[in-house]
Amino acid sequence: MITEEGKNQSEEFTEKVKVPDACVMVIFGASGDLTRRMLIPDLFKVYSEKLLPENFTILGFSRKDLDDESFRDSMKSSVIEFTDKDNFNHDLWDKFEKNIFYMSENYDDQNSYIRLRDKIESLENDKNIKGNRLFYLAVPPDSLSPILKNLAVCGLNVNESKRSWTRIILEKPFGHDLESALKLNKKIRQYFTEDQIYRIDHYLGKESVQNILVTRFANGIFEPIWNRNYVEYVEVTSAESIGIENRGGYYDNAGALRDMVQNHLLQLVGYTAMEPPSSFDSKSIRDESLKVFQSLRPINIDEVEKTVLRGQYTSSKIRGNASEGYREEKDVREHSRTETFIAMKFFIDNWRWGGVPFYIRTGKKLPTRVTEIVIHFKPTPYRLFKSKHDIAESYNMLVIRIQPDEGILVKFAMKVPGTEFKVKNVNMDFHYSDLSGTQLPDAYGKLLIDCMLGDSTLFIREDAVEACWRFIQPILNAWKKYPDIKVYGYPGGSWGPDCADDLIAGRDFKWRYPCKNLSDDGNYCEL
Ligand code: BG6
Numbered sequence: 001m002i003t004e005e006g007k008n009q010s011e012e013f014t015e016k017v018k019v020p021d022a023c024v025m026v027i028f029g030a031s032g033d034l035t036r037r038m039l040i041p042d043l044f045k046v047y048s049e050k051l052l053p054e055n056f057t058i059l060g061f062s063r064k065d066l067d068d069e070s071f072r073d074s075m076k077s078s079v080i081e082f083t084d085k086d087n088f089n090h091d092l093w094d095k096f097e098k099n100i101f102y103m104s105e106n107y108d109d110q111n112s113y114i115r116l117r118d119k120i121e122s123l124e125n126d127k128n129i130k131g132n133r134l135f136y137l138a139v140p141p142d143s144l145s146p147i148l149k150n151l152a153v154c155g156l157n158v159n160e161s162k163r164s165w166t167r168i169i170l171e172k173p174f175g176h177d178l179e180s181a182l183k184l185n186k187k188i189r190q191y192f193t194e195d196q197i198y199r200i201d202h203y204l205g206k207e208s209v210q211n212i213l214v215t216r217f218a219n220g221i222f223e224p225i226w227n228r229n230y231v232e233y234v235e236v237t238s239a240e241s242i243g244i245e246n247r248g249g250y251y252d253n254a255g256a257l258r259d260m261v262q263n264h265l266l267q268l269v270g271y272t273a274m275e276p277p278s279s280f281d282s283k284s285i286r287d288e289s290l291k292v293f294q295s296l297r298p299i300n301i302d303e304v305e306k307t308v309l310r311g312q313y314t315s316s317k318i319r320g321n322a323s324e325g326y327r328e329e330k331d332v333r334e335h336s337r338t339e340t341f342i343a344m345k346f347f348i349d350n351w352r353w354g355g356v357p358f359y360i361r362t363g364k365k366l367p368t369r370v371t372e373i374v375i376h377f378k379p380t381p382y383r384l385f386k387s388k389h390d391i392a393e394s395y396n397m398l399v400i401r402i403q404p405d406e407g408i409l410v411k412f413a414m415k416v417p418g419t420e421f422k423v424k425n426v427n428m429d430f431h432y433s434d435l436s437g438t439q440l441p442d443a444y445g446k447l448l449i450d451c452m453l454g455d456s457t458l459f460i461r462e463d464a465v466e467a468c469w470r471f472i473q474p475i476l477n478a479w480k481k482y483p484d485i486k487v488y489g490y491p492g493g494s495w496g497p498d499c500a501d502d503l504i505a506g507r508d509f510k511w512r513y514p515c516k517n518l519s520d521d522g523n524y525c526e527l
Contacts, residue, residue, distance in 0.1 A: 020452035023132035029139040030060025036078035042445035060102040071102035113154040131160030152191040178469040203264040204458040205443030208406040235374040239366040248331030282457040293467035304478035311341035313365040316491030323492040343500040365492035371402035407431040
């Protein structure tokens with residue numbers, strides 16, 4: 001357990017909480033899953049923490065036939081469902097929902113946008129909002145183009161006045177491959193300037209992800225050893241116990257590489273591997289993570305089979321309960337070869353990381369939900385303690401637990417008390433939950449506030465999206481060119497195909513397994 005030092009002393013670095021100016025936030029795709037699961041619950045949470053002004057206004061825009069009343073009711077049920085039911089504050093919700101409105105409109109119809117402009121202007125007048133507008137595009141990729149164009153045709157893409165702002169938030173996927181990402185960026189830039197565009201990756205909104213920068217750059221002890229001289233290999237694991245949850249239509253065309261690796265996992269690699277930025281501002285931080293993405297060694301198309309391993313969950317029994325295989329899920333093709341698991345090895349070609357392998361692994365229907373970054377340090381140059389009771393080697397490890405149970409763990413060797421020299425690995429473990437009165441903010445809430453304040457630090461810049469796709473594209477090319485590259489089936493509830501262990505195995509390299517297999521079934525098979 002680690003205690004809070006410097007509490008009530010001047011050592012604490014705190015920034016004053018800023019509340020953004022009121023705006024009208026238009027949500028395209030307001031009747032979709034993201035709005036009800038994430039956006040409205042997180043917005044209500046930040047509103048109850050007084051981080052939003054009283055007259056902050058939400059305008060849902062979607063094809064579904066709803067009115068203000070029914071939209072509010074459905075949002076209320078969602079907030080109750082996805083937040084702390086027992087502590088739901090009905091009075092506060094009644095106040096909040098007075099600022100929620102809905103328009104049932106068509107994305108392709110220009111007249112819809114004329115009505116949208118009129119509605120925004122009337123809300124701004126009624127609520128004394130000074131022309132600040134935020135457009136949130138939570139829509140499938142094929143709806144982006146008409147929305148962007150029609151906003152521009154109706155003059156909704158420019159600032160209303162010199163003192164107001166107009167911004168746009170885009171949800172992933174930012175393209176399906178490198179070519180479509182380049183096209184998409186070009187399309188957006190036709191209508192909006194880069195400083196108006198906020199590409200959201202909710203992983204960067206997680207407190208524990210931002211803490212990677214603080215751990216590395218607010219402490220003197222880690223940085224000197226954070227490089228090829230001391231680090232043996234780096235592992236990033238993001239495991240999910242859930243399957244694809246009714247998202248077959250989307251997922252079967254995406255797969256884990258596009259869904260998790262191209263964005264979330266590479267962003268984690270960016271923060272873990274970047275050089276110290278010259279200052280804590282959006283440009284410096286995003287410049288440094290871009291350099292990491294640009295230094296990722298391209299994987300040769302003929303090497304993909306050896307360094308990138310894909311898997312798909314099969315039907316299984318998890319703790320005695322039947323669990324559906326991926327191909328039995330709704331909207332998934334009968335003989336789909338889409339990967340729900342991926343493990344890969346790559347290098348970052350720069351002075352800090354030259355020769356250090358990076359391993360990343362992500363999958364659905366694994367035994368638990370956990371995301372962590374593990375820095376595996378080199379062993380001691382010589383093994384001094386050799387009793388047969390000792391651990392074979394002392395491997396120091398620093399584990400940054402992104403979720404759940406956010407915190408940091410250091411593993412090191414110590415002497416077991418007694419007359420002989422017995423050595424054992426122990427943990428020094430910090431949990432965020434040990435900090436008194438700390439409640440971690442939700443990722444979307446944090447990012448939405450940042451956007452309203454004009455802080456783009458935690459959003460993905462155009463050049464970073466493109467650099468990440470450049471790295472991913474050869475893998476997609478290889479799977480297309482050599483469709484016989486294996487897809488391994490793995491029973492739901494297991495840690496993925498066993499051969500992922502062979503991918504990492506080198507000297508004493510191993511994945512860290514935070515918990516055991518839960519599947520009652522045997523090994524993996526080839527699909
Ligand atoms: C989303 C993916 O971006 O991230 C989902 O589309 C995935 O498939 C989710 O489940 C994981 O997010 P988190 O915050 O639960 O780790």
